[in-house]
Amino acid sequence: MKAVNCCSIEFHSIAENVSFARVAVAAFASQLDCTLPELEEIKVAVSEAVGNAIIHGYRKQTDKTVRLTVKIYKEGLEIIVEDSGQGIDDIDLAMQPAYSTDPERMGLGFVFMQSFSDRLRVESTPGLGTTVTMFKHIGIRGAKARAN
Amino acid sequence: MKAVNCCSIEFHSIAENVSFARVAVAAFASQLDCTLPELEEIKVAVSEAVGNAIIHGYRKQTDKTVRLTVKIYKEGLEIIVEDSGQGIDDIDLAMQPAYSTDPERMGLGFVFMQSFSDRLRVESTPGLGTTVTMFKHIGIRGAKARAN
Amino acid sequence: MLAGDADRYRTKMDALLVRLSGDLDLGVADKLRITLDEHLNTKKIKYLIMNLSRVTFVDSSGLGVILGRYKKLTPFGGKVILVGAQPQVKRILELSGLMQIMESYLDEANALAKIV
Amino acid sequence: MLAGDADRYRTKMDALLVRLSGDLDLGVADKLRITLDEHLNTKKIKYLIMNLSRVTFVDSSGLGVILGRYKKLTPFGGKVILVGAQPQVKRILELSGLMQIMESYLDEANALAKIV
Numbered sequence: 430m431k432a433v434n435c436c437s438i439e440f441h442s443i444a445e446n447v448s449f450a451r452v453a454v455a456a457f458a459s460q461l462d463c464t465l466p467e468l469e470e471i472k473v474a475v476s477e478a479v480g481n482a483i484i485h486g487y488r489k490q491t492d493k494t495v496r497l498t499v500k501i502y503k504e505g506l507e508i509i510v511e512d513s514g515q516g517i518d519d520i521d522l523a524m525q526p527a528y529s530t531d532p533e534r535m536g537l538g539f540v541f542m543q544s545f546s547d548r549l550r551v552e553s554t555p556g557l558g559t560t561v562t563m564f565k566h567i568g569i570r571g572a573k574a575r576a577n
Numbered sequence: 578m579k580a581v582n583c584c585s586i587e588f589h590s591i592a593e594n595v596s597f598a599r600v601a602v603a604a605f606a607s608q609l610d611c612t613l614p615e616l617e618e619i620k621v622a623v624s625e626a627v628g629n630a631i632i633h634g635y636r637k638q639t640d641k642t643v644r645l646t647v648k649i650y651k652e653g654l655e656i657i658v659e660d661s662g663q664g665i666d667d668i669d670l671a672m673q674p675a676y677s678t679d680p681e682r683m684g685l686g687f688v689f690m691q692s693f694s695d696r697l698r699v700e701s702t703p704g705l706g707t708t709v710t711m712f713k714h715i716g717i718r719g720a721k722a723r724a725n
Numbered sequence: 726m727l728a729g730d731a732d733r734y735r736t737k738m739d740a741l742l743v744r745l746s747g748d749l750d751l752g753v754a755d756k757l758r759i760t761l762d763e764h765l766n767t768k769k770i771k772y773l774i775m776n777l778s779r780v781t782f783v784d785s786s787g788l789g790v791i792l793g794r795y796k797k798l799t800p801f802g803g804k805v806i807l808v809g810a811q812p813q814v815k816r817i818l819e820l821s822g823l824m825q826i827m828e829s830y831l832d833e834a835n836a837l838a839k840i841v
Numbered sequence: 842m843l844a845g846d847a848d849r850y851r852t853k854m855d856a857l858l859v860r861l862s863g864d865l866d867l868g869v870a871d872k873l874r875i876t877l878d879e880h881l882n883t884k885k886i887k888y889l890i891m892n893l894s895r896v897t898f899v900d901s902s903g904l905g906v907i908l909g910r911y912k913k914l915t916p917f918g919g920k921v922i923l924v925g926a927q928p929q930v931k932r933i934l935e936l937s938g939l940m941q942i943m944e945s946y947l948d949e950a951n952a953l954a955k956i957v
């Protein structure tokens with residue numbers, strides 16, 4: 430599978446950049462014929478992954494770098510969110526619905542990423558950082574793929 | 578002068594990415610209190626610089642990389658567009674209004690970049706590529722700076 | 726956009742009506758939480774009515790602010806009431822389960838009628 | 842968005858009315874040029890009326906397409922007529938000088954009245 434188009438975005442770990450990341454990915458994704466609900470799902474998934482990098486990965490230190498890569502394939506969209514933050518000790522535990530290490534948060538980030546993408550992969554090394562990779566089928570091809 | 582926020586975007590030299598670049602920069606710039614006309618000016622300036630990198634720098638080869646860096650300062654916005662394309666032989670000549678090496682084009686790209694930014698710097702090495710740097714004052718500070 | 730503009734917050738007896746707008750995400754969550762709590766604390770509010778009709782986006786950081794206020798008010802018999810969420814926002818509220826634990830109405834009049 | 846949908850192109854005698862929409866930039870310039878020229882060539886068009894009221898953005902690549910059609914038609918006594926440009930688009934048309942060499946009208950009716 431060869432990407433038709435690809436962009437890579439790096440930005441500081443500032444909370445305001447969550448909204449930038451979301452809009453940038455949506456603008457890029459619009460090169461595929463996304464439906465509005467698909468675009469909304471992409472935006473939520475990106476928000477959650479980028480938000481996690483900032484809050485959990487970098488513990489709200491604002492001078493770190495979040496890296497976002499978006500690849501367009503004929504079949505859909507791949508979104509990769511990387512931080513070089515503190516990493517996740519137990520990925521399976523972290524991905525459980527309602528699990529959060531922050532009592533103020535809901536533990537729904539991974540739930541949304543999972544619901545709104547067709548494949549979710551989380552790689553993490555404690556002390557080194559976390560990479561979240563999501564693939565989402567888009568358009569007629571997406572509908573077909575989901576039906577199968 | 579220290580940047581308050583910064584992002585760096587790399588993408589393939591595909592004509593469709595001009596629109597992506599424009600929207601991404603506008604989304605990032607909206608963290609400053611831009612007026613709508615200011616946002617429009619930024620969009621045009623980015624379109625021209627990115628368009629030039631694709632058409633002139635890379636002569637429409639679509640597998641090359643364009644790099645866009647946006648820095649937010651208290652005083653305004655810095656936008657840097659870089660390509661590693663063929664470069665410009667005579668920058669002064671290239672920047673003259675209505676000058677174009679392509680008979681189908683109008684030679685207005687640099688005119689718009691100049692009109693819509695407060696500082697424009699073009700660096701280029703034939704065979705190595707071109708870097709266009711624009712600075713634009715934004716908001717009350719921008720208005721004041723322009724009045725002086 | 727989510728600034729605590731006075732006219733976005735209206736108090737009526739022990740109810741606080743707040744009209745939110747824009748995107749409810751991590752970028753605005755802290756500020757929104759603080760502003761809401763200032764109003765809730767100083768005015769002895771029991772019912773928080775959140776008009777979401779101009780909210781264009783919500784993610785789990787935004788939901789967290791809403792759920793946090795719910796947890797704050799319910800121990801004292803209070804409520805959080807949601808009004809007018811747009812389809813995409815409603816969908817996230819439903820997926821998260823918030824829509825199931827909070828009352829929701831189509832408009833402010835209906836919401837106010839329920840509590841006064 | 843700029844696809845050559847049949848209903849965006851209307852011919853009336855020797856005039857072609859085209860209703861453009863979206864952003865006129867490098868990403869759509871080639872396709873737009875080709876589609877316009879197909880219509881101009883096959884239908885012996887003298888007047889090209891471009892309705893820009895739904896155009897949200899234009900840069901020098903978009904202007905190039907407009908100017909190119911102008912250069913094609915004027916040697917034969919033809920014209921390009923611009924209709925209903927939004928303020929931000931109008932500003933670019935003015936800065937480029939295109940507004941000064943082409944006629945422009947607020948709406949299609951006025952433009953059509955001038956040529957028939």
Ligand SMILES: Nc1ncnc2c1ncn2[C@@H]1O[C@H](COP(=O)(O)OP(=O)(O)O)[C@@H](O)[C@H]1O
Nearest residue numbers: 481485486523529530534535536537538539559
């Ligand atoms: N990028 C990351 N770096 C470090 N830890 C993370 C990262 N993303 C998620 N986590 C961990 O996984 C947990 C669950 O994440 P999530 O489902 O998004 O819920 P929430 O963000 O509400 O805590 C987080 O509480 C955190 O401990």
Ligand SMILES: Nc1ncnc2c1ncn2[C@@H]1O[C@H](COP(=O)(O)OP(=O)(O)O)[C@@H](O)[C@H]1O
Nearest residue numbers: 629633634671677678682683684685686687707
């Ligand atoms: N990134 C670039 N790489 C190589 N040449 C460039 C680049 N940008 C501009 N030029 C040269 O400068 C000329 C003038 O550019 P510009 O004012 O944007 O007009 P136009 O794009 O219409 O030709 C171009 O025709 C080209 O020869």
